[in-house]
Amino acid sequence: MNTQILKIAGLIVITVTLLIGCGESSDSEKDSTDSQEEKQELTDFEMRNGIGPVDEEITIDEIDPELAKEGMRIFDMKCGACHKLDSRYVGPPLGGVMNARTPAYVMNMILNPEEMLAKHPVAKSIGSEYPTRMTNQQLTREKARAVVEYLAQESQ
Amino acid sequence: MNKLLKKSLLWPLTAVAAIGFLSMGCSSNGEFGSSSDAAEKVYVAPGEHDEFYGFFSGGYNGQLGVYGLPSGRHIFTIPVFSQAAVNGYGYSEETKAMLQTTDGFVPWGDAHHPELSQTDGETDGRWVFINENNTPRIARIGLDEFKTQEIIEIPNSAGNHASSFVTPNTEYVSAATRFSIPMKEDNLENMDVSIDSYKENFKGTISFIKVSDEGKMNIDFQIMMPGFNYDLSHAGKGPSDGWSFFTSYNSEEAHTMLEINASRNDKDYIAAINWKKAAEYAKEGKGKMIPGKHYRNYIDHEEGGIAKSEVIEEVRVLDPRKLEGIVYFLPTPKSPHGVDVDPTGQYIAAGGKLSTVIPVHSFEKMMTAIENKDFEGEDQGIPVLNYDSILHGEVENPGLGPLHTEFDGKGYAYTTAFISSEIVKWDIEKTEVVDRIDVYYSPGHLMIPGGDSRNPDGKYLVALNKITKDRYLPTGPEMFHSAQLIDISGDKMQLLLDFPTEGEPHYAQGITADKVKKRQKRFYEIDENNHPRAAKSEKATRVERDGNEVHVYMTTIRSHFAPDNIEGIKVGDEVYFHVTNLEQDWDVPHGFAMKGANNAELLIMPGETLTLKWEPKKEGVFPFYCTDFCSALHQEMQGYVRVSPENSDTPISYSTGQ
Numbered sequence: 001m002n003t004q005i006l007k008i009a010g011l012i013v014i015t016v017t018l019l020i021g022c023g024e025s026s027d028s029e030k031d032s033t034d035s036q037e038e039k040q041e042l043t044d045f046e047m048r049n050g051i052g053p054v055d056e057e058i059t060i061d062e063i064d065p066e067l068a069k070e071g072m073r074i075f076d077m078k079c080g081a082c083h084k085l086d087s088r089y090v091g092p093p094l095g096g097v098m099n100a101r102t103p104a105y106v107m108n109m110i111l112n113p114e115e116m117l118a119k120h121p122v123a124k125s126i127g128s129e130y131p132t133r134m135t136n137q138q139l140t141r142e143k144a145r146a147v148v149e150y151l152a153q154e155s156q
Numbered sequence: 157m158n159k160l161l162k163k164s165l166l167w168p169l170t171a172v173a174a175i176g177f178l179s180m181g182c183s184s185n186g187e188f189g190s191s192s193d194a195a196e197k198v199y200v201a202p203g204e205h206d207e208f209y210g211f212f213s214g215g216y217n218g219q220l221g222v223y224g225l226p227s228g229r230h231i232f233t234i235p236v237f238s239q240a241a242v243n244g245y246g247y248s249e250e251t252k253a254m255l256q257t258t259d260g261f262v263p264w265g266d267a268h269h270p271e272l273s274q275t276d277g278e279t280d281g282r283w284v285f286i287n288e289n290n291t292p293r294i295a296r297i298g299l300d301e302f303k304t305q306e307i308i309e310i311p312n313s314a315g316n317h318a319s320s321f322v323t324p325n326t327e328y329v330s331a332a333t334r335f336s337i338p339m340k341e342d343n344l345e346n347m348d349v350s351i352d353s354y355k356e357n358f359k360g361t362i363s364f365i366k367v368s369d370e371g372k373m374n375i376d377f378q379i380m381m382p383g384f385n386y387d388l389s390h391a392g393k394g395p396s397d398g399w400s401f402f403t404s405y406n407s408e409e410a411h412t413m414l415e416i417n418a419s420r421n422d423k424d425y426i427a428a429i430n431w432k433k434a435a436e437y438a439k440e441g442k443g444k445m446i447p448g449k450h451y452r453n454y455i456d457h458e459e460g461g462i463a464k465s466e467v468i469e470e471v472r473v474l475d476p477r478k479l480e481g482i483v484y485f486l487p488t489p490k491s492p493h494g495v496d497v498d499p500t501g502q503y504i505a506a507g508g509k510l511s512t513v514i515p516v517h518s519f520e521k522m523m524t525a526i527e528n529k530d531f532e533g534e535d536q537g538i539p540v541l542n543y544d545s546i547l548h549g550e551v552e553n554p555g556l557g558p559l560h561t562e563f564d565g566k567g568y569a570y571t572t573a574f575i576s577s578e579i580v581k582w583d584i585e586k587t588e589v590v591d592r593i594d595v596y597y598s599p600g601h602l603m604i605p606g607g608d609s610r611n612p613d614g615k616y617l618v619a620l621n622k623i624t625k626d627r628y629l630p631t632g633p634e635m636f637h638s639a640q641l642i643d644i645s646g647d648k649m650q651l652l653l654d655f656p657t658e659g660e661p662h663y664a665q666g667i668t669a670d671k672v673k674k675r676q677k678r679f680y681e682i683d684e685n686n687h688p689r690a691a692k693s694e695k696a697t698r699v700e701r702d703g704n705e706v707h708v709y710m711t712t713i714r715s716h717f718a719p720d721n722i723e724g725i726k727v728g729d730e731v732y733f734h735v736t737n738l739e740q741d742w743d744v745p746h747g748f749a750m751k752g753a754n755n756a757e758l759l760i761m762p763g764e765t766l767t768l769k770w771e772p773k774k775e776g777v778f779p780f781y782c783t784d785f786c787s788a789l790h791q792e793m794q795g796y797v798r799v800s801p802e803n804s805d806t807p808i809s810y811s812t813g814q
Contacts, residue, residue: 076694076695077738080695081693081711081713090713090716132787133714135741136740137740138741
């Protein structure tokens with residue numbers, strides 16, 4: 001498993017270099033080329049909840065239907081051009097995503113896709129299966145939270 | 157040789173030839189200590205930003221060029237008065253209305269004088285105004301999105317040259333007609349009369365356009381003027397706030413061979429306009445409303461950024477012969493061109509094209525003369541002040557063909573000399589030349605960032621040269637105009653850099669980059685997109701037929717269109733592609749090009765909706781694609797439209813990814 005991740009990481013490095021070229025700062029390039037080091041840099045929290053502005057556990061006990069409805073509206077507008085719930089499209093299907101990932105992880109993926117794709121081994125691994133890189137759709141934290149509520153509802 | 161030339165004004169041609177010859181014989185680098193000194197001063201390291209934005213009019217390309225200074229790098233071109241195939245400005249359904257006029261759709265303009273908006277006499281980074289000379293108009297460009305947001309037409313004008321200059325708090329932007337035309341006394345209507353009835357029938361107008369806090373422009377009043385040619389302008393500031401100054405030439409009222417016939421009088425005039433007083437008259441309902449149909453075209457941000465046109469039927473006109481105290485003529489030598497007010501607002505310098513001195517009027521003396529009615533007479537009902545009573549001083553030996561002046565805020569003025577191809581620096585109080593530098597060749601305007609404001613950044617000066625000749629690799633008969641950057645931070649001017657410009661930059665304006673950078677929009681929030689035909693998600697994409705009109709509601713995101721397969725279009729249809737870019741990332745526009753469309757591509761900014769009209773003429777299957785290399789899979793970003801014969805019954809259908 002570990003070697004596979006390393007191989008995938010290698011592939012991503014090549015892809016990242018090809019895609020981003022010199023656009024990225026030298027800092028992030030250094031980070032993405034040294035996967036050993038960066039894996040050590042990720043804390044357990046980050047492994048579980050991703051890297052980005054959401055640095056606390058988010059728990060969803062009972063679905064708030066109003067919030068989920070707003071989440072659906074935002075999902076359709078900002079995410080739906082690439083993600084479907086039930087099938088692979090430009091990006092992976094998200095109908096069951098909340099069964100596999102924490103709310104904070106998904107929020108960090110939405111809010112900080114560049115760094116997640118460069119540093120987080122899970123995001124890198126999934127990302128390598130898709131030719132188009134996830135873009136930053138500039139959601140606010142509140143809107144990302146609403147999207148997660150919607151996805152949690154759909155994952156039930 | 158200089159002496160000899162001064163004796164006769166018939167020598168300028170010889171002078172041009174001689175000086176041109178001399179200049180070409182000299183070092184083409186101009187004067188500076190060493191190349192590496194100069195290089196260091198203009199070097200902006202990769203990834204670093206320039207210190208100033210420069211906004212250079214595009215002249216006959218009708219656009220506004222944006223440059224970084226001191227590097228001279230051309231960083232953007234803002235489409236203003238001309239259609240721009242590069243992004244579909246003036247072609248797309250959303251922007252066509254911007255170029256609408258009472259003469260119909262005019263796809264081109266001649267843009268001369270950009271002017272930054274000001275607050276308290278200083279540039280504030282909100283807007284740039286720019287005039288159009290041929291079809292009289294003024295545009296307002298928003299520096300939050302670097303887009304033309306409004307264009308207003310100027311009625312009763314025939315060549316909007318002395319424009320677009322702002323008052324110190326952008327209360328007004330002014331305009332004046334370069335060409336006078338026959339106008340009826342009572343309603344300023346153009347007349348079908350013999351051209352040689354010039355003296356009897358021809359008139360000019362000066363217009364003041366009110367600018368609201370949001371930037372909306374409306375013509376508050378026009379002032380009816382004698383039939384001279386009104387050339388350039390600048391508003392007063394500080395003590396002279398409330399006044400504007402307009403040069404006029406052709407006080408001879410010639411209508412043919414102006415190069416000879418309009419150059420006879422020893423003095424023409426600067427028209428000093430008390431705009432505050434005129435505005436009071438207008439507010440009191442003085443003067444009269446006359447027919448003056450004109451267009452106001454504006455981007456409606458309330459409705460998806462679609463350009464709308466409004467037709468205004470009337471305009472207020474003030475007659476200075478009846479309304480006392482709004483116009484005075486300041487006699488000024490030899491067909492003055494530029495008129496520039498120093499940062500303190502006390503002095504008014506004029507560039508008499510054919511004059512051997514630069515006359516500098518004193519605002520204080522002007523006011524005293526007006527108070528004492530110290531007039532030498534009047535011209536067509538306008539009081540003419542006494543030259544000697546209002547003169548602060550004359551700058552001797554200012555070079556040949558002085559045109560325009562800017563200021564450094566340290567007590568010095570800089571004037572271009574067109575014929576002798578130089579810039580002269582002079583002391584404003586002493587009216588004495590203190591330094592001069594050759595430029596290559598024949599400068600028109602010059603620009604110091606903030607150089608016409610109350611607070612110039614007196615570090616660099618840009619000479620906007622009219623003739624390029626041998627400065628760059630030759631490009632056939634036509635060459636881009638040359639600009640030159642000069643260091644004015646020390647006692648001696650130092651030439652630093654040559655750089656080419658687009659079209660013909662007449663005037664330019666510069667501003668500290670920080671004032672503009674902080675206002676930048678990076679994308680349009682898709683949730684706030686209020687375009688009536690936006691598809692704000694892939695779910696909302698669709699194709700609808702309404703008679704022979706077909707509306708395609710399409711979205712783009714890296715790297716596909718939705719829908720990307722469309723059938724049921726017929727020959728003879730009018731197809732409207734309403735393309736919404738769902739991206740929310742800075743600098744990720746998508747392009748949209750349709751084979752066989754008789755207009756231009758669309759370049760759709762993130763979160764924006766634009767519409768391309770296509771009238772298919774042949775049956776078959778036609779591709780469309782993204783023109784802006786947007787991602788690694790940009791080449792995959794394409795789609796097909798099937799076109800069936802006019803009388804076929806292929807149903808409308810569309811899909812993505814099936």
